[in-house]
Amino acid sequence: MATAQTALDEIRLAMAATNEIFNQEVFGKRNFSALNEIYTTNAYILPPGGPMVSGLPGITEFWSNLVQSANATGGGAEVNRGDANGRWGR
Numbered sequence: 001m002a003t004a005q006t007a008l009d010e011i012r013l014a015m016a017a018t019n020e021i022f023n024q025e026v027f028g029k030r031n032f033s034a035l036n037e038i039y040t041t042n043a044y045i046l047p048p049g050g051p052m053v054s055g056l057p058g059i060t061e062f063w064s065n066l067v068q069s070a071n072a073t074g075g076g077a078e079v080n081r082g083d084a085n086g087r088w089g090r
Contacts, residue, residue: 032064 018038025034035056044054045062053062 026063027067030064030067032060032067035060035063 025031
């Protein structure tokens with residue numbers, strides 16, 4: 001039987017893998033379809049100073065616009081809530 005610490009370690013590993021996909025694929029390669037591996041279909045984000053964005057299409061549009069307009073090549077985004085597969089959402 002898995003201990004609470006083992007479960008927590010597994011969650012942290014899944015979150016780190018999600019962060020890696022986000023930074024390498026979305027920011028690094030501008031592969032916005034990789035967001036399908038990160039967010040659930042009913043996910044939402046709360047950008048600082050902006051309105052809530054909900055749903056995968058809206059989130060994809062948000063990140064695409066932000067990354068391209070800022071000519072970003074690396075991100076500071078990190079998972080702070082996700083499912084057992086490391087995807088963001090509720």
